[in-house]
Amino acid sequence: MTEQEGWSRKDLLGIAELEPREIEIILDTAESFREVSARPIKKVPTLRGKTVVNLFFEPSTRTRSSFEIAQKRLSADGLNFSASSSALTKGESLVDTALNLQAMQPDLIVIRHAYPGAPQMLARRLEAGVINAGDGAHEHPTQALLDAFTIRQRKGKLAGLKVAIIGDIEHSRVVRSNIHLLTKMGAEVTVAGPRTMMPLAVEKLGAKVAYTLEDAIADTDVIMMLRIQLERQSKLLFPSTREYFRLFGLTNARLAAAKEDAIIMHPGPMNRGVEIASEVADGERSVILEQVSNGVAVRMAVLYLLSGAHREAA
């Protein structure tokens, strides 16, 4: 009975393996869940009795709290493990941690890990559904989904749009997931950033490459700025944050080269004055806070769909 147009995956590991149809199911479902957050009583009983484990091996505020709020609004019970406060720092292997969690019968596990492929490995071994909340520089599927949701909300569609993504392309899981998603849905993606942050053969993912901000944003509908990971500065990928800002920081003056109705996005957390000027971040075209609100709806949709699909396997 699963061949009908429903969701049948137990896990959400990345955008790469999703079909456009599945992406649409998630976005449409999120559309319905958005309304729940606007009610006076922001809670529905849908996932009552389901247990979700949030396993964060890397620091995260936004994504983790977004998942937690989504769980609460669906009446699921969430359990948090973060790297700093648990056995995760005591030398236990990831598999052992996971098997121990499995023994407590959770329904879903949300995982963020520094190693690409960690969620895939867990998904293969565990009965619980696994949601990738970011694995190394590989994928961050719910971020790409909430970005797409926000774009669709503002522009009414994804197909045919031009999207520029600017910043550290090489180390960004957000970029990878976004390129997969946007190209699958018929949008055109251009990436730009310093050459030291541009992976080889990025074109193979289906994106165009520009080496200046102006080239990238001319004629685009969506401008997505990425966070410069200052903690990576020790690798000397660019001479100084001032120079970076001068070349790739988005300012109102630079924005003049873009379309009038182009929207500005940022996955957060922002470094004001490094990749984006305050005047742009707080400006009229910025949808950065909408992205955060939409993140809750999108994660509710993912939790809902995976809970339903997983039941079947059990």
Next chain:
Amino acid sequence: MWAGNPNMLYLNELGSNDQRSADRGREAIDTRGAGTYDSAGFGAFPLADRRTILDAEQMRRVVRRMAGEVLERNGGTAGLLLVGIRTRGVPLAESLAAQIGEMEGGEAIPLGVLDINLYRDDLSTVANYPVVKESRLPGTIDDQIVVLCDDVLFTGRTIRAALDALIDYGRPSSVRLAVLIDRGLRELPIQPDIVGQRVETTHDESVEVRFLEVDGEDGVDVTTVAPVADAPKTEGE
């Protein structure tokens, strides 16, 4: 609403059609053989797999009468809010609102739409979770007189879920239930206040309500869902 194109929404609603009627089908199949045709009082029925309960003209008259009853019971339109349960409670609520508006000299009657899927009591047993659509209620429902509208009242489980959903939006002063067809076979202690037509049915049967706005014509049929031996496949499977 991202789908600026209203037709898009319309198609979605059509496409989602009927989780609920699909369920009815499933239930019917599960209980196949439990009911007999005779018990429903249709002796010659097994041969016919479709009978008409209301044609377009009759259906219009029935809806008109229901609209009158809503007005009468409510003593006017003050505080009245019609809420349609997706999918086919929505066109019923719209028709009732239009009729009531007409009777009251063109007054616009507030309308809402409720999706009950998040409140279903069978989420732990269904294989794939149903497609969830947006619920939309105009303003507050506090102290309003809410008339829940649905096309078919069957087990009562949809209405149980709808009541839970409604209460999450506020505290109406009262809630009434208007259904086009009451087909009996209740599993919960829920009764309608306003009924278009009562029809005796068995679990083997499915009630098919069509609305002009959604299906291109008005009408109500009862069809046999459970295939007898090698009968052709039906939608409910």
